[in-house]
Amino acid sequence: xxxxxxxxxxxxxxxxxxxxxxxxxxSSVPPYLFWxxxxxxxxxxxxxxxxxxxxxxxxxxxxEAEFKKSETSFHLTKPSAHMSDAAEYFCAVSDHLTxxxxxLTFGTGTQLKVEL
Amino acid sequence: DAGVTQSPTxxxxxxxxxxxxxxxxxxxxxxxxxxxQALGQGPQFxxxxxxxxxxxxxxxxxxxxxxxxxxxxxxLNVNALLLGDSxxxxxxSSLGTNSYEQYFGPGTRLTVT
Numbered sequence: 133x134x135x136x137x138x139x140x141x142x143x144x145x146x147x148x149x150x151x152x153x154x155x156x157x158x159s160s161v162p163p164y165l166f167w168x169x170x171x172x173x174x175x176x177x178x179x180x181x182x183x184x185x186x187x188x189x190x191x192x193x194x195x196e197a198e199f200k201k202s203e204t205s206f207h208l209t210k211p212s213a214h215m216s217d218a219a220e221y222f223c224a225v226s227d228h229l230t231x232x233x234x235x236l237t238f239g240t241g242t243q244l245k246v247e248l
Numbered sequence: 249d250a251g252v253t254q255s256p257t258x259x260x261x262x263x264x265x266x267x268x269x270x271x272x273x274x275x276x277x278x279x280x281x282x283x284x285q286a287l288g289q290g291p292q293f294x295x296x297x298x299x300x301x302x303x304x305x306x307x308x309x310x311x312x313x314x315x316x317x318x319x320x321x322x323x324l325n326v327n328a329l330l331l332g333d334s335x336x337x338x339x340x341s342s343l344g345t346n347s348y349e350q351y352f353g354p355g356t357r358l359t360v361t
Contacts, residue, residue: 238290
């Protein structure tokens with residue numbers, strides 16, 4: 133079964149600084165990988181996804197992530213943090229299940245704090 | 249284009265009671281998945297419904313059951329509530345069971361006292 137590990141449950145950056153949120157995956161098949169953002173008391177919003185093709189994927193709000201198979205990583209970056217980026221971020225892998233269907237397996241999340 | 253909607257937003261129940269949560273999928277979607285997100289954790293897969301049948305199930309006890317209606321909307325039922333069932337319950341919809349892209353609703357916050 134696929135799994136995801138997010139390194140760092142809390143990350144704090146200054147406004148305007150680089151954001152780097154780390155995600156490593158374990159998968160026996162080529163993975164489909166996702167980053168979701170969750171604002172307080174809200175559901176999950178898809179930031180970006182990797183399925184096949186270009187390994188550098190761009191998402192909403194200036195975020196991007198690079199799929200590195202050799203490192204089994206899918207780290208999320210943003211060149212310049214904004215106060216509105218403060219939220220919880222989840223990395224997830226899509227797990228196709230025996231008999232059909234699929235599920236998302238999530239990491240434990242990284243809380244991003246942006247300071248003035 | 250209506251996204252995924254869930255009701256109610258918040259719910260408070262007592263241990264031992266039963267609860268029903270509701271979800272309407274994004275327009276055009278026919279598959280509904282349910283996830284439980286405990287405080288400080290990532291969402292955990294409960295089950296997935298397609299064509300009114302439970303197609304896949306995560307590691308949750310039989311106290312958790314569901315239903316899908318002909319209009320693709322879905323219910324999650326939890327019987328004999330435990331304190332540990334307190335969580336945010338998220339519904340996600342997709343087109344077909346093999347679609348990797350799931351769209352999430354805002355969730356229902358269940359508190360068991």
